[in-house]
Amino acid sequence: MSMSARIDTAMGRAIAAGQGNGQAPRRLAEALGYACTPGGARIRPTILMSVAAACGEDRPALTDAAAAALELIHCASLVHDDLPCFDDAAIRRGKPSVHRAYSEPLAVLAGDSLIILAFQTLARAAAEDPARAVQIIDILGTRTGMPGGICAGQGWESEERIDLTAYHQAKTGALFIAATQMGAAAAGQDAEPWTELGARIGEAFQVADDLRDALETPESMGKPAGQDDRHARPSAVAEYGLTGAVRRLKDILSGAIASIPSCPGEAQLAQMVRAQAERLTPVFASDSARA
Amino acid sequence: MSMSARIDTAMGRAIAAGQGNGQAPRRLAEALGYACTPGGARIRPTILMSVAAACGEDRPALTDAAAAALELIHCASLVHDDLPCFDDAAIRRGKPSVHRAYSEPLAVLAGDSLIILAFQTLARAAAEDPARAVQIIDILGTRTGMPGGICAGQGWESEERIDLTAYHQAKTGALFIAATQMGAAAAGQDAEPWTELGARIGEAFQVADDLRDALETPESMGKPAGQDDRHARPSAVAEYGLTGAVRRLKDILSGAIASIPSCPGEAQLAQMVRAQAERLTPVFASDSARA
Numbered sequence: 001m002s003m004s005a006r007i008d009t010a011m012g013r014a015i016a017a018g019q020g021n022g023q024a025p026r027r028l029a030e031a032l033g034y035a036c037t038p039g040g041a042r043i044r045p046t047i048l049m050s051v052a053a054a055c056g057e058d059r060p061a062l063t064d065a066a067a068a069a070l071e072l073i074h075c076a077s078l079v080h081d082d083l084p085c086f087d088d089a090a091i092r093r094g095k096p097s098v099h100r101a102y103s104e105p106l107a108v109l110a111g112d113s114l115i116i117l118a119f120q121t122l123a124r125a126a127a128e129d130p131a132r133a134v135q136i137i138d139i140l141g142t143r144t145g146m147p148g149g150i151c152a153g154q155g156w157e158s159e160e161r162i163d164l165t166a167y168h169q170a171k172t173g174a175l176f177i178a179a180t181q182m183g184a185a186a187a188g189q190d191a192e193p194w195t196e197l198g199a200r201i202g203e204a205f206q207v208a209d210d211l212r213d214a215l216e217t218p219e220s221m222g223k224p225a226g227q228d229d230r231h232a233r234p235s236a237v238a239e240y241g242l243t244g245a246v247r248r249l250k251d252i253l254s255g256a257i258a259s260i261p262s263c264p265g266e267a268q269l270a271q272m273v274r275a276q277a278e279r280l281t282p283v284f285a286s287d288s289a290r291a
Numbered sequence: 292m293s294m295s296a297r298i299d300t301a302m303g304r305a306i307a308a309g310q311g312n313g314q315a316p317r318r319l320a321e322a323l324g325y326a327c328t329p330g331g332a333r334i335r336p337t338i339l340m341s342v343a344a345a346c347g348e349d350r351p352a353l354t355d356a357a358a359a360a361l362e363l364i365h366c367a368s369l370v371h372d373d374l375p376c377f378d379d380a381a382i383r384r385g386k387p388s389v390h391r392a393y394s395e396p397l398a399v400l401a402g403d404s405l406i407i408l409a410f411q412t413l414a415r416a417a418a419e420d421p422a423r424a425v426q427i428i429d430i431l432g433t434r435t436g437m438p439g440g441i442c443a444g445q446g447w448e449s450e451e452r453i454d455l456t457a458y459h460q461a462k463t464g465a466l467f468i469a470a471t472q473m474g475a476a477a478a479g480q481d482a483e484p485w486t487e488l489g490a491r492i493g494e495a496f497q498v499a500d501d502l503r504d505a506l507e508t509p510e511s512m513g514k515p516a517g518q519d520d521r522h523a524r525p526s527a528v529a530e531y532g533l534t535g536a537v538r539r540l541k542d543i544l545s546g547a548i549a550s551i552p553s554c555p556g557e558a559q560l561a562q563m564v565r566a567q568a569e570r571l572t573p574v575f576a577s578d579s580a581r582a
Contacts, residue, residue, distance in 0.1 A: 020438025023457070028446030032437060080403065085395035102449075104376040108399065109446050112371065112406060113437040119410040120432030123425045130421035134414045137428065141411030146323060146404040147311025155319030155400050158393075166314070 007045045010068035011036060017124075018117040031102045031110040032117075036075045038093055043276065044179045045071045047201065050272045051183030051194060054265030059132065063186040065125030066136050069118040070178055073144050076114035077175075079107050081154070087227055115144070129188075136185050143178035150174050157233065164239065172209070173202030193261040200256035201273065207249045210235040214242070253277045298336045301359035302327060308415075309408040322393045322401040323408075327366045329384055334567065335470045336362045338492065341563045342474030342485060345556030350423065354477040356416030357427050360409040361469055364435050367405035368466075370398050372445070378518060406435070420479075427476050434469035441465050455530065463500070464493030484552040491547035492564065498540045501526040505533070544568045 001009070015036055019029040045067035052063040082089040082097040084104065089097050099107035119137055126133030143149045153171025156162050177198035181191035213228045214237040228235040236245040257270050292300070306327055310320040336358035343354040373380040373388040375395065380388050390398035410428055417424030434440045444462025447453050468489035472482035504519045505528040519526040527536040548561050 018437040020443075024438030024443050025446035025450050027449050028437060028443065076403075080399055083399065085399060106446065106449055108371055108374065108376065109442050111403070113442045113446075115403060115406055116410075116432050116436030116440070116442065119407075120429060120436065123428040123432060126421075126425040130417075130425045134417040134421045134424055134428075137414040137425075138411060141407050141414060145407030145411065146309045146319060147315030149407070151400050151404045151407065152311075152315050152319065155316035155397065155404075158318050158397050159316050 003046060003049050004042065006049065006064060007042050007067055007071070008039065010045075010064040011039070011042075011071055014065075014068040014072060014117060014121045017121070018113060027102060028106055028109055028113065031098055031106050032113060034101060035079050035098050035110050035114060036072070039071075040093060041279065042071060043205075043279075044074055044175050047176065047179040047198075047272070047276075048183040048186070050269055051180050051197075052187045054260075054263050054269040055184050055187035055189045056264045057187045059129055059186060059188070061125050062129060062132060062136070063183070065121050065133075066140075066182045066186045069121045069136075069140055070175065070182060072114045072118040072121065073140065073150075073178075074175055076111045076118070077150050079111040079114070083107060086154070087231070089227075132185060132188060135191070136182050139181045139185060139191060140178055143174040143181075148174065157231075168203065168206045169199065172206040173199050176202030176205065189263075196259040197256055197261075197273075200252055200259055201276070204249055204252040204256060204277070207236045207245055207252065210237045211242070211245055211249070213237075294337060294340050295333065297340065297355060298333050298358055298362065299330065301336075301355040302330070302333075302362055305356075305359040305363060305408060305412045308412070309404060318393060319397055319400055319404065322389055322397050323404060325392060326370045326389050326401050326405060327363070330362075331384060332570065333362060334496075335365055335466050338467065338470040338489075338563075338567075339474040339477070341560055342471050342488075343478045345551075345554045345560040346475050346478035346480045347555045348478045350420055350477060350479070352416050353420060353423060353427070354474070356412050356424075357431075357473045357477045360412045360427075360431055361466065361473060363405045363409040363412065364431065364441075364469075365466055367402040367409070368441050368445075370402040370405070374398060377445070378522070380518075423476060423479060426482070427473050430472045430476060430482060431469055434465040434472075439465065459494065459497045460490060463497040464490050467493030467496065480554070487550040488547055488552075488564075491543055491550055492567070495540055495543040495547060495568070498527045498536055498543065501528045502533070502536055502540070504528075 015033055018032050048067045048070055049063060057063055078092060079098045081087055082092055083099055090100055091097060098110055102110070118140065122133055122137050122140070144151065146152050146155070148170055150171060153167060153174060156167040156170065177195055180194040180198035184194045185191045210228060213225055213235065216225050228238070236248060240248055253273070257273050260266055260269055306324055309323050339358045339361055340354060348354055369383060370389045372378055373383055374390055381391055382388060389401055393401070409431065413424055413428050413431070435442065437443050437446070439461055441462060444458060444465060447458040447461065468486055471485040471489035475485045476482045501519060504516055504526065507516050519529070527539060531539055544564070548564050551557055551560055
């Protein structure tokens with residue numbers, strides 16, 4: 001089965017478990033599926049599975065659960081980020097955001113339920129190797145909650161003074177670090193040496209996202225553009241300018257490839273990172289057109 | 292150490308871990324502590340620890356983590372329930388609700404962070420017995436999320452037709468079932484036979500809460516009264532009348548005591564349930580005064 005088919009299957013199974021068999025409140029059950037589809041690039045679980053494969057994956061059911069758990073958390077974060085008290089986004093992935101489609105209470109509950117489902121998905125896949133599962137749960141919690149996960153990253157936006165590096169590392173970097181660490185842990189390897197790869201990939205995506213926010217249209221992004229500027233949020237474009245931000249993106253991606261720890265599938269993993277870098281190419285193109 | 296001191300210590304340790312050592316966004320870190328204090332009765336972790344003790348507790352560190360995790364989830368649910376899109380409550384536990392004290396974005400994030408912290412607290416206490424820890428994590432997820440946990444209970448309020456029993460069991464009963472099941476699981480016992488005790492205690496508390504909502508003042512409750520009526524929510528008082536609801540409360544508590552599974556500390560546990568029932572006495576008194 002291809003990696004993307006494995007991710008889709010694992011996500012579908014997890015969501016179906018959360019939706020129940022008709023005993024759950026119908027609209028909230030629907031909202032869970034709505035919040036997770038269409039899937040988009042599923043970039044975080046793809047990185048997770050690629051790292052697990054590179055490490056010599058030996059517990060595929062645990063890798064599948066870890067990949068689904070990470071993506072569920074990512075989807076939950078999008079639902080809550082879109083709420084009126086944050087971005088107040090009307091559109092996400094080219095369709096109405098969850099609170100617009102289902103109501104604000106159901107968006108809060110859908111986000112909460114997806115977070116819980118993530119941890120439960122891992123607990124339910126733990127039978128073969130509970131010790132590994134709790135380690136993965138701990139990593140996911142660390143990179144999602146407080147004091148250093150994506151909740152902390154969002155929390156920085158309510159502070160008077162923001163450290164841009166800490167902010168980006170927590171807000172966007174955290175789930176990429178989770179991806180590489182969880183992938184290694186699912187394969188029974190030490191997670192720590194994989195931190196830098198995740199951090200660098202996360203940094204690259206943040207810079208790319210800042211560039212997209214500054215350069216693209218709502219139609220091409222499937223969500224509102226110009227949000228950083230509108231909310232006066234810190235951004236690499238504001239800090240380095242367009243050309244500087246593009247240069248920074250290239251440097252970070254080279255560093256990411258250089259940081260890959262020695263492992264059986266090292267070469268293939270470097271290839272995956274390069275492929276992900278090419279996904280960012282539209283940004284380079286847009287920039288060249290304007291430069 | 293007394294049970295309540297154990298709960299306070301476990302909660303304090305978990306919250307401190309979530310707050311970090313000064314690297315986290317300060318206001319969100321503060322909001323985590325604010326959302327969990329003053330502690331109130333800590334009734335759910337008390338039930339959990341009582342069941343673990345009755346079952347012959349042999350992993351006290353895991354019991355402590357389970358108790359803290361359950362209370363963190365309860366506190367998170369209060370923070371999100373108080374949000375403007377749900378109850379829009381200005382006051383909780385006699386002080387401004389989290390969104391009034393800290394802002395709506397920080398209340399959403401505090402709730403999210405407390406949910407995550409709950410699962411992480413269990414993962415971090417798993418070293419001695421990972422298999423038992425993942426079982427407890429699964430129980431907590433089942434009783435918290437979808438399709439049958441407190442999120443589902445809240446989700447029923449967005450449906451056109453509500454089954455009152457399913458609604459109450461999910462909204463309030465779920466965390467009491469989690470308390471008895473997690474307590475048994477922390478002590479290495481089969482969780483399933485403990486379901487009924489939790490369900491009955493939960494039902495008793497829901498009826499007592501409905502009675503309090505109908506009878507008491509905001510000052511005596513430390514939160515707004517008359518919410519069920521104001522939001523046209525289903526309630527035992529609306530369904531059975533005051534006298535009928537009081538009769539029902541007494542029946543449920545007798546049934547709860549009768550349902551306690553055979554275990555080493557059975558008599559003491561029955562005593563604990565009776566003590567909790569006495570905490571509900573003000574409700575009986577208010578009712579007699581009016582009858």
